[in-house]
Amino acid sequence: MRSALFKSFVKSAIIVLFSGENLRKGEKMKKLLTVLLSLLVVLTIAGCAKKEEPAPAPEAETPAEETPAETPAEEVKVSTYEEFAALPTDGSAVVTIEAYVQAAQNYDGTTASLYLQDKDGAYFVYGAQLSEEDYAKIVESTDMKEGWKGTGNGTKVQVTGTKSEWSGEVELMDATVTVIDDGDKYIAEAADITASLPTDPAASMNQKVAFKDMTVVAANDAGDAFIYNWDGSGVEGDDVYFNVEKDGMTYTFLVESALCHIGSDVYEAARALEVGQTIDMEGFLYWYEGPQPHITSITVK
Amino acid sequence: MRKIRFILPAILACMLLCGCHGSKESISFVVPESFDESKTYEISFWAKNDTNINQVNVYKKAIADFEAVYPNIRVNLKLYTDYGKIYNDVITNISTDTTPNVCITYPDHIATYITGDNVVVPLDGLLKDARYGLSGSEVRFEGPSNEEMVPEFMKEGIIGGTHYALPYMRSTEATYINKDFVEKLGYEVPDVLTWDFIFEVSEAAMAKDSQGNFLVNGQKVMIPFIYKSTDNMMISMLKQLDAPYSDENGDILIFNDQTRDILKQISEHAKSRSFSTFKISSYPANFLNAGQCIFAIDSTAGATWMGSQAPLVDIPEEKIVHFETVVRPIPQYDPSYIRMISQGPSLCIFNKEDPQEVLASWLFAQYLVTNDVQISYAKTEGYVPVSKKAMESEEYQEYLAKAGSDDNEHYSIKIDASKLLIEHTADSFVTPVFNGSASLRDAAGSLIESTCKAVRRNEVIDDSFIDDLYSDTSSLYHLDQTSASKGKRDLGPLPVTSKALLGVLALTWIFIGAYYLRIYLKQSKS
Numbered sequence: 026m027r028s029a030l031f032k033s034f035v036k037s038a039i040i041v042l043f044s045g046e047n048l049r050k051g052e053k054m055k056k057l058l059t060v061l062l063s064l065l066v067v068l069t070i071a072g073c074a075k076k077e078e079p080a081p082a083p084e085a086e087t088p089a090e091e092t093p094a095e096t097p098a099e100e101v102k103v104s105t106y107e108e109f110a111a112l113p114t115d116g117s118a119v120v121t122i123e124a125y126v127q128a129a130q131n132y133d134g135t136t137a138s139l140y141l142q143d144k145d146g147a148y149f150v151y152g153a154q155l156s157e158e159d160y161a162k163i164v165e166s167t168d169m170k171e172g173w174k175g176t177g178n179g180t181k182v183q184v185t186g187t188k189s190e191w192s193g194e195v196e197l198m199d200a201t202v203t204v205i206d207d208g209d210k211y212i213a214e215a216a217d218i219t220a221s222l223p224t225d226p227a228a229s230m231n232q233k234v235a236f237k238d239m240t241v242v243a244a245n246d247a248g249d250a251f252i253y254n255w256d257g258s259g260v261e262g263d264d265v266y267f268n269v270e271k272d273g274m275t276y277t278f279l280v281e282s283a284l285c286h287i288g289s290d291v292y293e294a295a296r297a298l299e300v301g302q303t304i305d306m307e308g309f310l311y312w313y314e315g316p317q318p319h320i321t322s323i324t325v326k
Numbered sequence: 327m328r329k330i331r332f333i334l335p336a337i338l339a340c341m342l343l344c345g346c347h348g349s350k351e352s353i354s355f356v357v358p359e360s361f362d363e364s365k366t367y368e369i370s371f372w373a374k375n376d377t378n379i380n381q382v383n384v385y386k387k388a389i390a391d392f393e394a395v396y397p398n399i400r401v402n403l404k405l406y407t408d409y410g411k412i413y414n415d416v417i418t419n420i421s422t423d424t425t426p427n428v429c430i431t432y433p434d435h436i437a438t439y440i441t442g443d444n445v446v447v448p449l450d451g452l453l454k455d456a457r458y459g460l461s462g463s464e465v466r467f468e469g470p471s472n473e474e475m476v477p478e479f480m481k482e483g484i485i486g487g488t489h490y491a492l493p494y495m496r497s498t499e500a501t502y503i504n505k506d507f508v509e510k511l512g513y514e515v516p517d518v519l520t521w522d523f524i525f526e527v528s529e530a531a532m533a534k535d536s537q538g539n540f541l542v543n544g545q546k547v548m549i550p551f552i553y554k555s556t557d558n559m560m561i562s563m564l565k566q567l568d569a570p571y572s573d574e575n576g577d578i579l580i581f582n583d584q585t586r587d588i589l590k591q592i593s594e595h596a597k598s599r600s601f602s603t604f605k606i607s608s609y610p611a612n613f614l615n616a617g618q619c620i621f622a623i624d625s626t627a628g629a630t631w632m633g634s635q636a637p638l639v640d641i642p643e644e645k646i647v648h649f650e651t652v653v654r655p656i657p658q659y660d661p662s663y664i665r666m667i668s669q670g671p672s673l674c675i676f677n678k679e680d681p682q683e684v685l686a687s688w689l690f691a692q693y694l695v696t697n698d699v700q701i702s703y704a705k706t707e708g709y710v711p712v713s714k715k716a717m718e719s720e721e722y723q724e725y726l727a728k729a730g731s732d733d734n735e736h737y738s739i740k741i742d743a744s745k746l747l748i749e750h751t752a753d754s755f756v757t758p759v760f761n762g763s764a765s766l767r768d769a770a771g772s773l774i775e776s777t778c779k780a781v782r783r784n785e786v787i788d789d790s791f792i793d794d795l796y797s798d799t800s801s802l803y804h805l806d807q808t809s810a811s812k813g814k815r816d817l818g819p820l821p822v823t824s825k826a827l828l829g830v831l832a833l834t835w836i837f838i839g840a841y842y843l844r845i846y847l848k849q850s851k852s
Binding site for chain 2: 115116117119187189191192199254255256257258259260263314315
């Protein structure tokens with residue numbers, strides 16, 4: 026680009042300078058100034074122009090004899106859910122599993138936490154490295170503005186990570202995720218665990234679950250139906266906490282803002298709750314020092 | 327036509343040169359002659375709280391009180407519970423020129439903000455301004471003077487010789503100890519813990535009965551020693567050893583032999599599971615209160631969560647066990663040479679086109695260091711006010727004296743934690759601040775986290791492992807690319823086109839000069 030511009034300038038300059046031999050000296054000076062100023066323009070444009078990258082040299086063909094012999098890929102042992110469940114949670118077990126993405130939260134451009142499930146069980150993958158391209162393959166929408174919900178599209182992934190426990194939550198940490206984009210998809214049905222919640226909630230950890238006919242009770246002493254953050258110290262856009270009661274037991278549920286942003290149906294439904302309402306809910310059974318479901322849908326009865 | 331042929335390129339050249347010079351030049355702040363109270367100013371304040379509603383209420387009251395003093399200033403509060411999120415949002419908003427007016431931050435973060443021109447307002451002029459500076463003649467409320475601020479805390483806001491941050495609150499780290507368990511294991515809690523002591527007691531606590539229950543607590547779970555911030559752990563250990571970490575020029579010195587020895591020592595205790603971290607296990611307070619931890623190291627700003635009687639708890643009531651909690655400084659290598667980190671939120675002010683808006687921001691920032699705000703906020707956690715005026719006030723002294731009189735405002739552990747920093751202010755330290763120091767801090771913690779995780783996966787922690795860890799950590803945190811304040815990068819010789827451009831520019835002016843000189847001489851002859 027720069028050389029072409031310069032060539033056309035030189036041509037024009039020659040024409041301007043050497044035409045009109047009969048001009049007076051002052052006019053010639055003006056002409057020279059015109060040329061110089063034009064040269065200034067050309068050089069300025071050239072200076073500001075983006076440097077042209079040389080065209081990449083064509084890749085040299087690899088001689089046939091130099092092509093490495095095909096080596097069989099190292100066999101990766103993929104554990105079943107049963108095998109995964111039997112492993113210790115003290116961080117000593119690195120395991121590979123395959124399951125289907127049900128939801129994704131907290132994607133920051135490089136890492137995301139995933140709810141995975143197959144027909145045998147569920148997993149929570151904490152802060153796994155994920156490129157934008159791969160992330161786009163596993164969620165329904167990547168437009169993470171107001172109203173966004175981290176709904177997974179059921180794509181199969183292979184995950185290798187360390188089985189750990191954090192405040193009771195069993196998870197895979199330091200994980201690498203490989204998207205198996207072969208059309209094999211699975212979206213789990215929400216299992217109704219209302220009855221087992223008081224007795225054996227851990228059996229459903231990380232699963233897509235449903236709760237039926239629960240009553241909204243006050244979230245704080247002031248009688249509010251919900252609060253932002255666990256102690257009310259948050260503002261609009263933060264996690265929405267609310268309490269529900271069933272058979273004399275009270276539980277704290279929340280709409281996790283990193284999973285369902287402000288403006289999403291469930292976030293707004295949680296903010297519209299009133300004490301005394303009877304509601305059905307769906308979500309994922311996250312754990313923090315006890316069951317603490319991340320709710321993804323609320324139906325007021 | 328000939329004239330046009332001359333004028334057009336001239337105009338075009340001027341326009342191009344202006345265009346190449348950058349579209350916008352930000353203006354540095356100059357303190358206005360006086361504050362214009364006839365206009366209304368709306369300023370934004372991005373504040374951080376420790377997920378503590380009492381702190382939120384202090385902010386809200388401070389804003390209401392300030393607006394009553396300055397009715398023409400309206401303050402919009404945006405709350406955060408994480409310094410990292412404020413940092414990310416500020417960085418995003420610098421590019422769109424939508425930064426807040428005032429925000430709570432760390433000096434490490436300001437070092438990145440100031441890589442942009444005139445983004446953050448230098449405070450040197452404002453602090454000393456006779457009219458609007460600290461306790462200035464035109465300030466409508468009673469605040470501390472420069473001399474009444476704690477000098478150690480004020481110095482922490484100086485970056486590259488310029489004052490960019492006003493301290494808001496200060497804290498340090500403390501060791502919260504289950505005294506009953508230490509004594510059950512046959513030890514006494516010393517006034518100053520050493521690393522050797524803490525590791526020895528922790529190892530002793532790992533003994534189990536035939537059923538696999540820990541002897542010390544009779545439970546299946548016991549992590550005797552948990553450190554919340556491994557960044558601080560590594561930084562403090564190096565400081566206590568006078569070992570290199572970094573310097574003011576932004577040189578990264580952490581990858582040295584003392585760090586190597588520290589990692590090897592930690593790996594032994596991570597292997598026995600007597601030591602763990604927040605990132606691996608969870609909040610130290612939860613384990614301490616459940617009788618599953620003996621030494622929990624966390625910020626003094628987390629003191630209200632520590633101990634059986636803690637006003638804030640995060641575990642079911644039935645899991646809490648009752649024990650005597652005592653507070654001590656973090657472990658030391660040499661008890662006669664105590665070193666503990668100074669941390670806590672600071673305030674910075676962002677530059678705006680209207681200097682009056684900046685002055686309004688400054689007045690609000692200054693209000694946040696008045697006694698009312700300082701004492702109220704310090705009471706919410708184990709924080710310490712940043713002014714001597716607040717620290718020495720009757721109200722604050724009375725608050726300290728009432729330690730243990732109740733388990734809420736005067737919760738003894740919280741006040742003991744505050745006293746720790748008050749008594750050891752001279753022993754506190756900060757790390758050098760430069761563009762990249764926040765990454766180095768993350769890397770320091772990552773060295774410990776990675777070592778502990780590797781041990782859990784049965785990897786061998788030897789020199790080869792640590793060499794690889796140094797290399798991986800350096801590249802992951804871009805520590806080989808920190809620009810710091812190392813002076814301007816040598817850009818090499820000028821490109822040929824630039825040289826030609828400058829030559830033509832000079833030549834053009836010479837010819838213009840010669841042309842007009844010729845006309846002048848001609849005219850004077852005639």
